[in-house]
Amino acid sequence: MSAPCQIVRDGAVATVLLDRPTHRNALDLALKEALLDALDQVSRDPDVRAVVLAGNGPAFCVGQDLREHAEGLGTGAWARERTVERHYNPIVRTLATMPQPVVAAVHGACVGAGLGIALACDLRVLADDAVLGTAFAGVGLTFDSGLSATLTWAVGAARARELVLLGGTFDAASAVAWGIAGRVVPAGEVRVVAHDLASRLAQGPPLAHAASKRLVAAASTRSWEESLAAEAAEQDALGRTDDHREAVAAFLEHRSPRFTGR
Incomplete structure (x- = not known):
């Protein structure tokens, strides 16, 4: 079985690829740990000048794997794991503080912690099929993965409240209009455009x-x-x-x- 997160090197650009396509890159324990390890590796690599974060399959990331979460609620593993402190916080902290600029290539569903991970990146390129949302209220939870800060900074407090309390989704065009992303491209081109942008950044200081x-x-x-x-x-x-x-x-x-x- 392949690792749930891959690192693909192309010169000075490293692509970190979420690779649970049949689960729409839902964040189970294995993927969270593999993602954190991959980000730590590239952040410490002096030969990496820029990073692309992308998802394999039909979605960027649908957030927490709720099947695994439900099992953890039943066994008590969820409380013991403290996944927000042990996984989500270190993942977004690493993205925000690594010296290299990070470009998120977002397509398909990008919700919950997936949205938090995308907003922790420095730049975002959105596919025209991207569907974004907070999704927390639907499962009786609130923000994680830094979204209470990053979403508020991006769209303002009033819209952030609306997005988390009502829990609706929004499209790529709205995300650009609200300042979450800089551009929308056809779905088949999102990773190419993100890589080109990262290559440009890799040539910089x-x-x-x-x-x-x-x-x-x-x-x-x-x-x-x-x-x-x-x-x-x-x-x-x-x-x-x-x-x-x-x-x-x-x-x-x-x-x-x-x-x-x-």
Whole structure:
């Protein structure tokens, strides 16, 4: 049996592929652990400059595997596993804090924790068949996988309340209009477009990308003055790098820079 999560390397781009297609990539224990391990691997790999997160089969991810969850409720395993703390939180934390930019290629169903995982990525490319939603109220639960923060930041508090309390779904065009994603593409092209975007990112300055991720992640918890100080510190550090000097030289010489991550 193949692993439920695959890593596919193409130069400086690593694709992390959820691979339970017959279950629409529902997150059982094996997939959650494999996904966390895969993300940890690529986040620590200095040769990986950008990451694509995608799902195999008809859906990106339908969230928690409810069949396994129901068994866990009956045996008490769910309470012992504490899956939000042990799996969902580390997964989205790794996505948000890894130095590489991450592009989610979202097609088909993307609901519950699947939506939380997609929103923890830096960029999202949506297929025109994508159906997104929170889904938590339908099973008597509330947000997990960081969605109380990421969905609110993306769409605002009023719409976030509506989406979680009413539990309805929304389409790709709405997601773009609300600021969740930047573009919608035909379903057959979503992974290609996401990979092309990641390839473009992989040619960019890795140290600057990591600094930008840190600044954005912390912006909502910092005061204005703290944000200014953090920007100054990051700029000072980046200004001393070989990459910055190379980029300035390339600009003056009318050529493309060659970033080395130093």
